[in-house]
Amino acid sequence: MFCTQCGTQMGDGARFCTACGKPATHPPVDEFAASGFPAEPRFDSGRQYAETPVAEEVPPPPVDSAWTAAPLRKRLRRIPKQKKIAGVCAGFAEYFDMDVTLMRLIWLGLLLIPPHVGLIAYIVAWAVLPKT
Numbered sequence: 001m002f003c004t005q006c007g008t009q010m011g012d013g014a015r016f017c018t019a020c021g022k023p024a025t026h027p028p029v030d031e032f033a034a035s036g037f038p039a040e041p042r043f044d045s046g047r048q049y050a051e052t053p054v055a056e057e058v059p060p061p062p063v064d065s066a067w068t069a070a071p072l073r074k075r076l077r078r079i080p081k082q083k084k085i086a087g088v089c090a091g092f093a094e095y096f097d098m099d100v101t102l103m104r105l106i107w108l109g110l111l112l113i114p115p116h117v118g119l120i121a122y123i124v125a126w127a128v129l130p131k132t
Contacts, residue, residue: 003017006019076091077091077130079132082100088107090103
């Protein structure tokens with residue numbers, strides 16, 4: 001058997017050309033077929049494969065798509081324009097893409113937990129988060 005691309009002679013059981021690397025045009029030898037039993041033909045939509053199927057190429061994304069631009073980095077910050085006390089809840093709501101009222105209810109729930117985790121975290125966030 002010869003390679004269809006470069007013409008180099010290949011062995012009968014070769015799957016690839018040793019010179020150029022092109023796949024052979026025959027299907028791979030199954031162990032079942034090599035033992036003397038006839039192999040079942042492989043069908044896909046009524047056609048029998050002459051060679052190993054090749055994966056379908058995926059077209060590249062359009063140039064103006066979101067894949068070309070680097071994603072904007074979200075920053076956790078305080079928002080004084082939407083503040084009730086310090087703007088911490090508004091900043092967390094913007095960061096997690098939630099409604100401000102729902103975020104305020106979450107902070108209120110954290111405030112009511114016995115060791116007052118919400119109060120401590122709110123004061124720390126008030127002191128640490130940058131104001132914009």
